[in-house]
Amino acid sequence: EKGGYDYFMLKEIAEQPKAVADTLLGRIDAEGSLTLDEVRIPAAALREATKVVIVACGTAFHAGLIAKYAIEHWTRIPCEVELASEFRYRDPILDQRTLVVAISQSGETMDTLMALRHAREQGARVLAICNTNGSTIPRESDAVLYTHAGPEVAVASTKAFLTQLVACYLVALYLGQVRGTKWGDEVRAVIRDLARIAEDVERVLETMEPVRELARSLAGHDTVLFLGRHVGYPVALEGALKLKELAYMHAEGFAAGELKHGPIALIEEGLPVVVVVPSPRGRSVLHGKIVSNIQEIRARGARTIVIAEEGDEAVVPYADHLIRVPATPTLLQPLVSTVPLQVFACELATARGNEVDQPRNLAKSVTVE
Numbered sequence: 001e002k003g004g005y006d007y008f009m010l011k012e013i014a015e016q017p018k019a020v021a022d023t024l025l026g027r028i029d030a031e032g033s034l035t036l037d038e039v040r041i042p043a044a045a046l047r048e049a050t051k052v053v054i055v056a057c058g059t060a061f062h063a064g065l066i067a068k069y070a071i072e073h074w075t076r077i078p079c080e081v082e083l084a085s086e087f088r089y090r091d092p093i094l095d096q097r098t099l100v101v102a103i104s105q106s107g108e109t110m111d112t113l114m115a116l117r118h119a120r121e122q123g124a125r126v127l128a129i130c131n132t133n134g135s136t137i138p139r140e141s142d143a144v145l146y147t148h149a150g151p152e153v154a155v156a157s158t159k160a161f162l163t164q165l166v167a168c169y170l171v172a173l174y175l176g177q178v179r180g181t182k183w184g185d186e187v188r189a190v191i192r193d194l195a196r197i198a199e200d201v202e203r204v205l206e207t208m209e210p211v212r213e214l215a216r217s218l219a220g221h222d223t224v225l226f227l228g229r230h231v232g233y234p235v236a237l238e239g240a241l242k243l244k245e246l247a248y249m250h251a252e253g254f255a256a257g258e259l260k261h262g263p264i265a266l267i268e269e270g271l272p273v274v275v276v277v278p279s280p281r282g283r284s285v286l287h288g289k290i291v292s293n294i295q296e297i298r299a300r301g302a303r304t305i306v307i308a309e310e311g312d313e314a315v316v317p318y319a320d321h322l323i324r325v326p327a328t329p330t331l332l333q334p335l336v337s338t339v340p341l342q343v344f345a346c347e348l349a350t351a352r353g354n355e356v357d358q359p360r361n362l363a364k365s366v367t368v369e
């Protein structure tokens, strides 16, 4: 049943191009228009929405953090993202014009379910992004956009995360379409690139051997840090979460701009630091900033593991290890830059003798608080 792989996690990582393609299937036509028939929230309600609030836990929360960048940039609707466990015990300000998006692979996560009930009680409409047909969260939502990752067995989420990202991009683009947002060539190009992004994910998977080797060489370390900016920041958080849960290592993700506000004190000789570098095209300011962050940490002894787009030569002098990903529009980069971090965590866990598919103390579906 593991299809020739040693672990479900490896199988599920390998299935990502298909999971992504399946989630896109039939949802973007040749002209770049979106059809999301399942989103049975009346177009008028979507047009009148004044705010989007995303609630989720763990890896799904990271997908939500990335969605915020896309939703606000493409549609100009204010978007908040909150851990469901915090949201449900606060007194959040919601009304009928708030669109709440609940993201959950299993559809059974207690905190996410309670957050959506809390939101509906206050009149907000809830759209679920879910991978499990007929589970509780979609049943209790106003509408659901299913991800088509197929069953995810390994406790650590991989293919579900990539499909959650795809679903978030689709929701963002759909909101823009329904609201008649005037899009320039940039968004039209993004839609074209999204429609064929599965090929890029496939290309990343073909080049993972050096990442595995690198991971094995780090098995004796205690700490790994992850840095990113913009959508690379949630990717850094996700890389750190994967390493914690699988390798049982101290791993932390930071926004690179926060380095000087504390975390840089952690840098010492030989400390592995993974840096997610945004595209040098597009938002070049971001790129320049992160190149200086890499220089700063390297000058203090960090062993830099740099994830950068093909053709990005500026990072080469400062990268102790360079992991290449295909060029994508900035906002879509998490679909390719997360993959090496999944492979990295899986390989480190194996090298440390851990049970990859069933990490200690964790359950696949968290139906209690």
Ligand code: F6R
Pocket: 057, 058, 059, 060, 061, 103, 104, 105, 106, 107, 108, 109, 112, 155, 156, 157, 158, 241, 242, 245, 364, 365, 366
């Ligand atoms: C991490 C992981 C968890 C889940 C979280 C939410 O790899 O799998 O952090 O993402 O428990 O689960 P769902 O998406 O089922 O609500």
